[in-house]
Amino acid sequence: MNGNRNDNRIERTHGWLRQGVLPVVVISSVKQGLDIAEGLFAGGITQIEITLRTPEALQAMGEITKRFPDMRVSAGTVLTPEQFDQSADLGATLFISPGLTETLAEHALKKGYAWVPGVATASEMMRGLELGFELLKFFPAMAAGGPKALASITAPLAAARIVPTGGVTLENLPQWREIKAVQAVGGTWLTTGLDQMADVAKVVEQRAAQAVAAWI
Template sequence: MNTDDLLFLSPVLPVVVLHDAAQAVPVARALHAGGVPVVELTLRTDAALDAIRRVSAEVPDVVIGAGTVVTPDQARAAADAGAAFLVTPGTTDALLDAASDTGLPVLPGVSTVSEAMRLAERGFERLKFFPAEASGGVAALSAIGGPLPNLRFCPTGGITPSSAPRYLTLPNVACVGGSWLTPTNALATRDYARIETLAKEASSLRTEATTAT
C-alpha cells in the first residue's frame, strides 16, 4: 500500500486513543462495520503497541497504523508490532529517517509552508496538517494549495463532523483525521454500536462534501 491508497480508504481517518488493549479488536471491527477500514491508533498510552498487535493479527480487513510517533524508537516499535503505516505530529530528521527505514507509508506532520516545502524536497508529498484548526484551518490549506499544488494533506486537530466537509471540498485535502468516531464515553461504556454508527456517518462525508460543491 502506498500513501495515496491509504489516504483514500476513508474520508475520515479515525484517531484512536486506547487505555485498554482488549478494546482494540471490537473498536476496529465496529469502525469497519461502519465503512471505515482504517485506524490510526496513537502511541499515547502503554496499551497502544499491544492494541496494534491485536488488530494486526485479528482484524486483517482493517489497515492499522500508529499515530503520535515522535521518536525513532517508537517508529521501529510500531513497525515491529504490525503497524501498516506511521503518522507523526511533526518531524525531525532523525524521526523521518527512522520512519522511512521501516519501509512503511509515512504521513509526516507539518504546520507551516516551510515545513511542507522541506518535506517535499525529501520526496514526501502526502502530509498531515496539524494542529489543523489552530494552524489556520480551511483558509490556511486553501492558501497553501496555491504555491504548493502537488501536495495533499490529511488535516487533523480540532476537526468536527460539521467542519470536516469544508476541508474535504479542498482539492489538496485527501481525508481528515478525527477523534470523534471513538468518543471517550463510548469507550468507557464499551458502546461499540455507537462507534459503528459514527463510522457510518463519517464514511458518507466525502459524498456530502462533493454534493456541497
C-alpha cells in the first residue's frame, strides 16, 4: 500500500463531514432522490449517504452528483468490492458498510477508498483502527447499547471518530452530540415516509433545517 495514498484517504475522511448529520437515504426512484437532494441542500445539509438497497440507488447517485455538484455523496450499504467501484465511478467519495470484513478492508486499502466500516463492539473498533480506518460507523447504534454504551467503549479509544447510525432520532441527537468521539450521526429519520408525499423537497428541507439546528 502506498503510504501517501493511505494518508490521502485518511485526510479525505477527516474533511468529508461538513455537518453533524449525515442523511441515510433509501431511494425508491431517481426523481425522489433528486427531490431529497434538493430539500437537504435547501435545509443546510450538503452531504448524503445513498444506501445501495434498491435498484434505483446507483442511477440516482449518478444523477445527484451531476445535478448537485456541491453535494458530497457517499455510498451506503457497500457489501462487495464491485459496489465500491461502481459507486466511485458515479461520483461517490465516501463508502460506508454495516460491518467490517477483511475482503472489503483489503479492497478499500488497495484502491485508496475512504471507507467507513460498521462496528458495534470495542474489539471491532480496535480492528478498524489497526487497519487504518479512524472514521467508524457505530451500527446498529441503539440496539448496540445507545449513547451510554458508545461513550464507554470510546473512552479508551482516543483515535476513534464515530458516526452512530440506527435508531438515532431528532430527540436523542443531543445525547450523541455530547460524546467526544462522535463526529456526526446517521440520520435515517430525515427521509423516511416520503413515498406518498406530494412535496418531498419541502418536507426534507424542514427536517434538514431542524436537524442542523439540533446539532448546533
